[in-house]
Amino acid sequence: METKTIKNESKNTKTTERIPGSEAVVRCLLEEGVEVLYGYPGGAIMPVYDELYKYQDKIHHVLSRHEQGAAHAAQGYARISGKVGVAIATSGPGATNLITGIADAQIDSTPLVCITGQVGSHLLGSDAFQETDIVGISTPVTKWNHQITKASEIPEVFAKAFYIAKSGRPGPVLIDITKDAQFEEFDFKYQKCKGVRSYTPVPKTDETSLKAAAELINNAKKPLIVWGQGVILGKAEAEFKAVIEKAGIPSAWTILGASAIPTSHPLNVGMVGMHGNYGPNVLTNECDVLIAIGMRFDDRVTGNLATYAKQAKIVHFEIDPAEIDKNVKTDVAVLGDAKASLKDLLPLLNANSHTDWHQKFKDLYKIEYDKVIKNDLHPTKEGLTMGEVLKEINSQTKGEAAIVSDVGQHQMIACRYAEFNKTKSNITSGGLGTMGFALPAAIGAKMAAPDREVVMIAGDGGYQMNIQELGTIFQQKVPVKIVVLNNEFLGMVRQWQQLFFDKRYASTEMVNPDFVAIAKGYHIDAKKVSERKDLKEAVKEMIDCEGPYFLEVRVEKEDNVFPMIPTGASVSDIRLE
Amino acid sequence: MSTENKQFTVSIYTENNIGLLNRISAIFQRRHMNIESLNTSPSEIEGVSRFTLVVNITESQMKKVIGQIEKQVEVIKAYYHTEGEIIYQESCIFKMKSDLLFDERQIQNIIKESNARIVTVNKQFFVIEKSGRKEEIDLLYRELNVFGIMQFTRSGRVAVTKDEMKISTMLEAFQH
Ligand SMILES: Cc1ncc(C[n+]2csc(CCOP(=O)(O)OP(=O)(O)O)c2C)c(N)n1
Ligand SMILES: [Mg+2]
DSSP, rough: OOOOEEEEOOOTTOOOOEEEHHHHHHHHHHHTTOOOEOOOOOOGHHHHHHHHHHHTTEEEEOOOOHHHHHHHHHHHHHHSSSSSSEEEEEEEEHHHHHHHHHHHHHTTOEEEEEEEOOGGGTTTTTTTTTTTOHHHHHHHGOOOOEEOGGGGHHHHHHHHHHHHHSSSSSOEEEEEEEEHHHOEEEEEOOOOOOTTTTBBOOOOOHHHHHHHHHHHHHOOOOOEEEEHHHHHHEEEEEEHHHHHHHTTTTTEEEEETTTOOOTTOTTTTEEOSTSSOHHHHHHHHTTTTEEEESSSOHHHHHHHHGGGGGSSEEEEESSSSSTTTSSSSOOOEEEEEEHHHHHGOOOOOOOOOOOHHHHHHHHHHHHIIIIIIIHHOOOOOOSOHHHHHHHHHHHHHOOOSEEEESSSSHHHHHHOOOOOOSSSSSEEEESSOOOTTTHHHHHHHHHHHHTTTTTEEHHHHHHHGGGGGGHHHHTTTTOOEEEEEESSSSSHHHHHHHHSSOOOOTTOOOOOHHHHHHHHHHHHHEEEEOOOHHHHHHHHHHOOSOOOEEEEEEEOTOOOOSBOTTTBBBBBGOBBB | OOOOOOEEEEEEEOOOTTHHHHHHHHHHHHTOOOOEEEEEEEEETTTEEEEEEEEEEEEHHHHHHHHHHSSSSSSSEEEEEEEEGGGEEEEEEEEEEEHHHHHHHHHHHHHHHHOOEEEOOOOSSSEEEEEEEEEHHHHHHHHTTTOOOOEEEEEEOOEEEEHHHHHHHHHHHOOO
């Protein structure tokens, strides 16, 4: 490898040992503190699996039922723990099956190290059996990737991979290792990586911009904070809370920012974006200073950019310089790590309460409550709503659960109504919107945080995209709680068909199997609920269950998620019905 | 900021890495942008490569793309420049029938006036080389094309900036 890296010479300096590349791979993982990895074996990675067998008392390999499941499980592990998730697969189809998870991790800034086997180096480019150019394929969806053809490269490449995955704005990296490099013996010695010459993980925070930001915030009459996952990834929750409490600023979150402060915090005014709350969306176009913290102005958050917060001065706290002015032109950009920047910002801020401004959020909440929330959480109609299921889960888990949601209507409902008391509790596929994410991600989350209640919530569609991971849950005895909100539709797409395609329900109606029987087939306790009177007891049985549990809830078939900003509309044109 | 397309020359200092060209070109491809010309070579700093690209995009697009390029782990620094900020050259080679050299007197003059150079002559063909700005090469092409060109190729642009690039100081800051 040509790149200059800084090596940590301290405690890891040992005399060398002669071992094969395959063993070196496992030793590297141990050096990086990896306890669990998710994967699936095959020809080109068999030497590494042989070593995983020998080292099984030191490192736990979880056999998924599909490599996509392994990648999402590694993501769930990383999202709840803040540690690097590790996935491993064979060459060819094994490697390509990882791609959706890698792309998901890239857009949601999740630290992953993915390891793939490759055909022998003498066969590269010969269209050998199960040869695929995974380095080429993964390039646009990885933060970094590398192909190893010599065993001696293994320690340095692994050290660099872990460093890159977790430093700065995290992301997935992929290491492809030819089979001959796995067999080759070399003198193993591991040194952790402390820096890469061409890579600045955290840009320097400029004091002038920090002061300019403080001045704008101090002079604001109607400031609004929108925070994203940067607060969580930067472990800046406490600093963030101190800032908003001192300055008294109403604060709204993007989906990935959810749970950084408790849902019940008085300054938490809810979610922004397409199905976010009425108040923060409407008032985005009324605030005088918009302070974005660790978020990237995704189009699902901003709606039409031409009419997004045009009246406001924009302050952007961000670790990734490429995000500055990418979608929204900023007035003040504060580059750097959220934790450090917010800590330095705090003493520069004046104490404030913005009572009148805050009242506006409360007034709009009242409107949203009467039009939408009341009917979602306390329905009077016969059919069950997704919202009331969430409400029941909230009350029985006391807001302590991590909610792992899939993609669709149930996801929006979960994000809107789940109550969070702890950070890193909203695990969902935000940027890529990957159906099939939740079930495997819940496995990883539960394994990383065995003391936490992990409740997976999926739709009948997305659940079936990685339903095979029930096998992993069964084999590993992972006590996740699996909730399927069954509306017998690809509900979110059906909602759009109803609203924008004159109710032509093209291929969105689902004819579903007996989900309870399937769960039971994997020896997982399971129940189905179709009536309101049985809901509470069923959720209780699920929460009380020591092992994994499957609960199907039949919900109203054609409910819609509101509020909604139609595509191309302005955030302030959000519809309540 | 102007919404009109302009010609920009992009200089990218990088570690010498196998996959990097792919990473950089993917950034343009993903945004449906055409790379007009591309050159890779060693730079003035040992072990550091330099990519020189020419693109026709708006300045705001250019700024965003530079951000995406610099974000790549193995990119040390990327710059973009307008035509006035750089000195550049392109190079081209023509292969033509040898008879023309004797039958068509003007060819000798064209070669002389355009500061081109004859690289080799044999019985069948001769080869002309010319380095210069894009317009000069375009002109020479038009003039020679009248007589029939057997083969023609031109290189990507190479460029240096009029102002200093503080790349060496940046690299010194990295302690080994
Ligand atoms: C892999 C993938 N394919 C397609 C989509 C497009 N899509 C978004 S939501 C949705 C419907 C999801 O249906 P279901 O899982 O039943 O959830 P519901 O909306 O009914 O709650 C679809 C098809 C997607 N997000 N991901
Ligand atoms: Mg559904």
